[in-house]
Amino acid sequence: MNKKAKKIAKTLRKIHRKGKLPEDDVMDALLGIQIEKVEDKIPLPELVRQYGVKHRIYQGDNPYFYIHRLFEKLEPYRPEKILDLGSGCGRVLFYGALLWEEVDFYGVEMIPQRVKATNKWIKKLGLDSVQCFQGDATKKKDALPVVDCICIMNSFFPYVLPKALKRLKKHAKKNPFLLVTVSTGNLFIAEQDWLEEVYFGAPAKDEFDFRFFWACG
Numbered sequence: 550m551n552k553k554a555k556k557i558a559k560t561l562r563k564i565h566r567k568g569k570l571p572e573d574d575v576m577d578a579l580l581g582i583q584i585e586k587v588e589d590k591i592p593l594p595e596l597v598r599q600y601g602v603k604h605r606i607y608q609g610d611n612p613y614f615y616i617h618r619l620f621e622k623l624e625p626y627r628p629e630k631i632l633d634l635g636s637g638c639g640r641v642l643f644y645g646a647l648l649w650e651e652v653d654f655y656g657v658e659m660i661p662q663r664v665k666a667t668n669k670w671i672k673k674l675g676l677d678s679v680q681c682f683q684g685d686a687t688k689k690k691d692a693l694p695v696v697d698c699i700c701i702m703n704s705f706f707p708y709v710l711p712k713a714l715k716r717l718k719k720h721a722k723k724n725p726f727l728l729v730t731v732s733t734g735n736l737f738i739a740e741q742d743w744l745e746e747v748y749f750g751a752p753a754k755d756e757f758d759f760r761f762f763w764a765c766g
Contacts, residue, residue, distance in 0.1 A: 550650060551675030557581070558647040565617060565648055576613045577640075580647070581674065584610060584638045587666040610637035611702045615731065616644050619700065622759050625749045628652065628698035628727065634686045634713070635659070639667035639679075641702065646679045655694045656681040687712040695724045699764075703732035710734050717764065718743050725765040735760050 550558065557579060564570060577584055619641070629652060633641045636656030646654050658664050658681065667681040684691030687709060693716075705713050717728070721743070730738050735758075739746065744762035 550647075550677070553581075554647065554674040554676060557674070558650065561644070561647045565620065568617065568621075570613050570617055573613055580640075580643045580670075582638060582640070582643060582670050583666075584640075587638055587662055591660060591662050610640040613640065613644070615702065616641055619702070619729065619731070619759060620645060620648055622749055622761075623698070623729070626698075626727065626761075628696070630655070630694070630696035631698045631700065632657065632694055632696045633700045633702065635702065635705065636663075636667065636681060638663045639670065639681060641700065642667065642679050642681065643670065643674075643676075646676050650678065652678065653696075654679045655696060657684045657686060657691070657693065659683065659685050687716055689716070693720055696726055698727045698729060700729045701731075701734060701738075703734060705734060710737060714738065714741060721764040725763070728762040728764045729759060730762070731759045738762065 560579065570576060571579075574585075627649070631645060631652060632655045634657055636642055636658045639656055642654045642656045645652065656664075656667060656679075658667070661683050664681055664683040671679045671681065680694075682691075682694075684693075686693070686705075699717065701713070718741075720726075727747070728738070728744060738744065739760065739762075741762075744764055747761050747763050749761060
């Protein structure tokens with residue numbers, strides 16, 4: 550983490566503690582990431598032809614209020630290595646790495662333009678604790694890093710989610726992890742018999758709030 554990143558981290562930690570986050574574009578500017586410029590250059594029709602309409606290729610990053618709550622909820626557990634599946638342009642990675650300097654963060658994202666931009670910003674901030682890879686979570690050929698926590702931040706449409714979970718189930722047999730989910734995928738994920746729900750701090754606000762599952766395959 551270079552001097553610029555340390556200065557940003559100090560500001561971010563104050564914002565996180567207070568829990569009053571500015572608008573998403575202001576937070577992006579603080580972290581030094583330019584998501585709109587990246588998204589504007591992504592050829593969506595071409596990607597739809599390549600990947601099909603069943604992948605959530607149009608959705609980039611989650612709002613920061615979600616990301617703030619993710620790390621607020623994870624605080625009692627504080628994983629050593631966190632993987633964000635469908636990491637977009639890296640909001641979760643940057644927020645997390647600047648908040649928790651001692652934790653390693655990994656991102657897997659299918660869209661190459663987002664991966665390229667994320668890695669550019671990682672280098673600019675000197676974040677040795679962050680890595681981002683291009684890959685498809687449903688494909689065996691795209692290796693997943695060994696971590697103790699995997700986040701699915703509403704990254705998959707219903708058609709793709711079962712394929713991703715099948716892959717994660719096999720991964721968990723050798724490498725158990727905590728699975729964090731949010732939003733519409735929660736109900737289907739909660740039905741999986743290889744996952745055991747665990748609780749940290751305050752209970753979920755509703756069925757779409759963050760939920761945590763121990764995955765050991």
